[in-house]
Amino acid sequence: MSMTRSVYSEKLKDALAEIRPAFRELGHGLDTLTKKRVELAPSFMKTFALWTRETRRPFIAFVQALDPSVPAHDRTAYRRHPSYRAAEYLKELAANPDARAPKGLTPLAMLAVTIKSFLPMCGSQRDQKEALHALLGATKWRDSDRRRLLGKIKRAKAVGLPNVPRLVESMKATKAVVVAFERESAA
Numbered sequence: 001m002s003m004t005r006s007v008y009s010e011k012l013k014d015a016l017a018e019i020r021p022a023f024r025e026l027g028h029g030l031d032t033l034t035k036k037r038v039e040l041a042p043s044f045m046k047t048f049a050l051w052t053r054e055t056r057r058p059f060i061a062f063v064q065a066l067d068p069s070v071p072a073h074d075r076t077a078y079r080r081h082p083s084y085r086a087a088e089y090l091k092e093l094a095a096n097p098d099a100r101a102p103k104g105l106t107p108l109a110m111l112a113v114t115i116k117s118f119l120p121m122c123g124s125q126r127d128q129k130e131a132l133h134a135l136l137g138a139t140k141w142r143d144s145d146r147r148r149l150l151g152k153i154k155r156a157k158a159v160g161l162p163n164v165p166r167l168v169e170s171m172k173a174t175k176a177v178v179v180a181f182e183r184e185s186a187a
Contacts, residue, residue, distance in 0.1 A: 015047040023066045026086045041094040063087045112152035117159045128177040
């Protein structure tokens with residue numbers, strides 16, 4: 001059984017109190033991370049360094065001091081706890097802040113750009129609708145995934161390709177095709 005220290009220096013108490021609310025919010029809302037994480041990571045690690053220097057206790061004890069609901073004695077349970085996962089994430093983010101930066105388009109977004117760029121080559125809006133219907137049918141995706149792709153196609157910016165009608169005209173026509181296709185699919 002480990003001994004829990006309950007008397008901390010004023011500096012450590014203030015540092016823990018300062019990051020505790022943001023840390024709890026982050027731990028319980030890990031899916032909704034925003035720019036806060038970049039701002040919180042350095043102060044989190046600074047407080048952890050102060051904690052380690054003063055208490056000589058492990059990382060899990062620090063996390064539990066910030067969020068008492070973290071089970072400290074069951075390794076499997078605390079590793080699944082959202083606050084502990086958030087703490088691990090902040091630790092990693094402080095060590096390498098550029099590692100999590102998005103790099104380029106997602107495959108789905110790139111597929112949407114490609115489709116939006118090539119659809120004008122099909123000719124009339126009717127032909128474009130048929131081509132879009134054939135493409136979506138070939139995917140064998142669920143309806144929800146097809147709707148996501150159609151939404152991405154609507155928002156995508158077409159790439160200027162040779163032998164394709166003017167970009168502005170083709171973007172308007174392609175958007176009209178996608179909207180018409182969605183209406184037909186919904187009916």
